[in-house]
Amino acid sequence: MTPAVRMTGITHRFGALAALEDVDFEVAVGSVHALVGENGAGKTTLMRVLYGALQPTEGALFVDEIERRWRNSADAISHHIGMVSQHYSIIHELTCLQNLVLGAEGSFLLPADEMKKRADHLAAKMGFEFDWDAEASGLSPSAAQKLEIVKLLWRDSRIMILDEPTAMLSPVDSDALYISLKQLASEGATVIVVTHRIPEVVQHCERVTILRGGKKVADLRVSETSAELLAELIVGHAVTRPAPTAPNPGAAVIEAQDLVVRGARKDHALKGATFTIHSGEVVGLAGVDGNGQRELFHALIGTLPIESGRLVFAGDEITTTRACTRLMEGMRLIPEDRHEEGVIQDWSLVDNATLGLQRIPPLTNGPWSDLVARRSLAQRVADRFKTKHSGLYKSMRSLSGGNQQRFVAARALELDPKLILAFQPTRGLDVDGTAQVYAEIRNACRNGAAALVASFDLDELLENCDRTLVINNGRVFEPLTGQERDRQAIGQLMVGAK
């Protein structure tokens, strides 16, 4: 079988740092190929070389066995290579159709009817359906992902690179995505999936390439491997998880009664959410994206007003209390979107470590900030999950996505937290990082704090939380007794089919 892509001896250096060292990579035509590895293993760098966004220091690239040397991504796109990056490039203010054709309009005039016809044809081929005139802001994450795939088809991509395509998707949507990808492959497309979710690789992919520390460590047929073997190859040693300790629930830390909250579109995103979390326990919040998780977290931390209902925190009613007071009382947040809500990219690590804790002693002394305390805090935050950085006074922007996530997660565990609100706390983290973050959250809870962890990855929650709540259509449900760990039963609660 001829390879669609063959990369040989790829080396890429950022300054003195080698992100890739002598990597060979080969993908067969018509296959779904997984590329796995820890954060910083070089997966994204390798794919950006293939996509023309980076020029390798050394090495050669063959597409359909013809040597290519891209000057930029436009070059790669014109040779039918397409990439969907982890953060979708959908522009909310434009319609779906405008997003689809943006940058690849094909003509000076825009014949809307003809474009819609072709768009419908491409979408129908995949079994997708779009309202092309609707604003893209209304798209759910899975719909946005689908639109990104149709964008690749619109550009006649035959080699498709998807970077962490299921990071924001529910299990059902993930499975559906892979069915679409397999269909594309069966029609002659070549699909490369960059992922850290091993179960997906085992279930859906044909071959897998493993990178570690910028080097290729293995290239295997998936049928000849197993989840355990893959995990070991990725990390470089057997993965040991700290044995989960039993919860020791104490007094109620947060009690929500019939919370009603309006979302961004002024509709009721929460329609009477009721639940209680006790000190000492880590509680998961499972649910398909867009069922009110976002609004619940904003209402809990105090950045969205509560229309009706009651919120009690450590015995005190806080329904209308300001966010800064809640933070000072011990609430901590790992926000959903670390780029936009979690950090200030242009600020140093020291200033970012302070963000959200700026009013809490020992960082303050009356109106004054204690700059020495802030620096030592930053040092602790960076050390806790071994954030890789080149200096505490360097900008947050200089950190990779995974390292920013480590930093934000570590910050939420600082200065004696009482309630840790974690929205996808391990987003973009590797196996080891995920295990560490959960271990530390559990640790804090065993010392008297409580945690609410929202994730779209049900398996991750079942594995790491003491119990799991389900949010569906603005209401919070508790699995029936006896079904607390029942994947099937919880999955049904998630989609409201009870």
Next chain:
Amino acid sequence: MNSLGWKQIVLALVAFGCIALALVGIGVMPFDALSELIRGSLGTKNNWNETLKHTTPLLITGLAVFIALRAGLFNIGAEGQLLVGALVATAVALKMPGLVGAVLSVMAGTIAGGLWALPAGLIKAYRNGHEVITTIMLNNIAAALAIGLVAGPLRGGTGLSTSTDVISESSWLPNVYQDLPFRLSLALPIAILLVWVIAVWIKKTVAGFELCATGANPKAAETAGVEIKRVTVRAMTISGALAGLAGAIQVLAYEHNFYAGFSSGFGFDALGVALLAGASAWGVLPAAFAFGALAKGTTSLQALGVPKGLSGLLLGTIIIVFAAYRYRKVKSHD
């Protein structure tokens, strides 16, 4: 990261090349123009005097625009706030001569400037009306109000021009050093002290931290418990108060009365000062001095036959070249 890219160097060469060509076009040798520019601003005691006199209001209004900029607000209204501050300060000083009157006059001017900016802050925070639009409108209202008042109720008894009476000498800000014709008014040390106060406030207080967070990323600031609406209103008001203070000090230290055409656009030049200043309040110091020296130096250039428009062009070019250096997009790597 801080090395200059060839694009910036080419930009600078092209920009200054254009100016040199324009100078040659009107028959002035660029080198002569440069030496006259330096002599005219820093060459003699008198020129130093004029340069520092011009620097002082730029320093305070520059600081005003700077602090709004840190909160993510473009205060285009420093000019109007300065006029209102100067007008109110003059009125108070006329009513109450003497030291107490002078102190009250400064306070009244400061408060007036703050109140003049307050609507822009409120509209921005609670109605999401853009501060650039509202402050420009407030500028026009302030200018019309000032002319109306000096032509009517506040018009002085002497002279034909539309101006107020001169305030009592007992209210004047004293000179701290004098070597005639060079005079150093107390106004300049006060302005420098203000730079220090703002610099420390921004770096070392929680309020300063939260103000900068709001400007850098309002969403992240809000998530971190910062009440961004209040911070917005506060920043706009402080900015206006500083501009009003600049107006009051201008009256007490240099002008001693208020008249139509009181400000030569200090509030607008302040925008350039604040942009050049960058991320630190200390940057306002050299930026204001550079503007002051250029303003004075380019006036002298007119003696060589260089029209005033061309010196404005020179100033604009320098701002653009500096901004191109400073606001170069820093390449990120993921």
